[in-house]
Amino acid sequence: MTILLEMKEIHKVYPNGTAANRGIDLTVREGEIHALVGENGAGKSTLMKILFGLEAPTSGTIAYRGSPLKLQGPRDAIRQGMGMVHQHFMLAPSLTVAENIVLGDELRRGPLSMFRDQLKEQDEIRKLIETYGLKVDPLEKVEHIPVGQKQRVEILKVLYRGAKLIILDEPTAVLTPQETDELFHSIKALIGQGHTIIFITHKLREVMEISDRVTVLRAGKTIATLETKNTNQEEISRLMVGRDVLFSVEKRPAEPKDTVLSVRRLNAVNEKGAPVLRDVSLEIRQGEILGIAGVEGNGQTELVEVLTGLHPASSGEALYFGENLIGKSVAEIRAMKVGHVPEDRQTSGACLTSSIAENLILDHYRNPEFTWGPFIHKKKMKEFAKVMMQLFDVRAASEEAMAGSLSGGNLQKVVIARELSKNPKLLIASQPTRGVDIGAIEFIHREIVKRRDGGAAVLLVSAELSEVMSLSDRIAVIYNGEIVAVLDNDESLTEQEIGYYMLGVKKQQKEVAAP
Ligand SMILES: Nc1ncnc2c1ncn2[C@@H]1O[C@H](COP(=O)(O)OP(=O)(O)OP(=O)(O)O)[C@@H](O)[C@H]1O
Ligand SMILES: [Mg+2]
Structure with missing residues (x-):
């Protein structure tokens, strides 16, 4: 097989002193799917930014199609x-799908851009959509399409510019299992048309399923490149983390006590007025984890938003120790010791232009522990941040680094650390381990169970059915805005059984769900 790309001894030190790449070798063959794995902060995104001309390497060489590659910026890479x-x-x-795809493509438009042929552009886009099975409506506005489709737009954009080597940085982190399957079909179609793919993921079963070879990074260095068919998840995880990783969660049976949250006949509509929650009733008690299972887009996002004050309810109540959360503001709810790990940490979980330390106390900066008269006690804040960073294994230059400079998974750890450090009585965790490496998943799972054992009530929403099944004591299945079953998560419960409810094939009698 021809070698397409050879990166050798790549080093990258960011201006703030972080050594993100410390001698990375990566060889990619033409026409292969090459998986790139490693813990949060291992240097994967940095390496790809260097390859794409977004960051300059501190040292090292890149050969592409047999010649040395020197990039001034992404335009050269394109x-x-x-x-x-x-x-x-x-x-x-605010632009349409088609507008986004052609946006900034000066390469093709040339000086006559005023007269560019929009019909021809749209024709070309339609051809790409068909060839690669990347289903989207070119005329829809991007703000109105779900995440999975946004990703397709990103891929189309890249294809429209004629890319042959495509770098996908954690493409499946935001996808439902169904969308992931569709993406994999598209990836196979791309390979069939002679493209080459570099694929970053934290999900080792995806590595096994789709890649030809896999390169493992650890702490900025290449540990190994393996033929996928000659390895397994255990070996890869050991190389990544440097120890064996537990893939199951260790926990005792729950000992639920008083009711913490009682949701009764909750209804909500979306911005178009269509119902998204229909008569949802649930109970969560101290010392138990209630998992919500469901195909994404069936109301779980709205349920969490209503409970945390981000989305209005049209009727019903959510009693938290007897007090109705409906009608309260986000700040009021947070002040009631309700912890919330939001699904989208980039926009609602963290302030990217503040330091890690500031992010860690974002919510309790009024806490006397951190104040000194009207001022924030900087020293105490930093001490607290140092402890939390160590506890949660947040890898960054220091507690003063901007949250925006953190790797994706490390930012997630900051959000989790902040929410758990409040000692919430009710913890609402949406996709808590999205984009987090396997070692950190193990840790976050253990922490969630620890909160449960300490008497917190936990509402867990996850697109990963395996996560819902391994953590929850009971599982509520949501379908089309309705809780169609509440199941005890014991040995006899199977993924298949839950699947029937998730797809609306089966439904429990109402009395079971509503007290
Ligand atoms: N712009 C930046 N300035 C300073 N440090 C940075 C910057 N971008 C990344 N880093 C640091 O470089 C290291 C590697 O980050 P990188 O984003 O490459 O990791 P990653 O392997 O992609 O992790 P993840 O799986 O969490 O996405 C991290 O310690 C990160 O904090
Ligand atoms: Mg990354």
């Missing part, structure tokens, strides 16, 4: 036939 879909999307929400 000209060489590379494309990158970032971990965090970069689309213009």
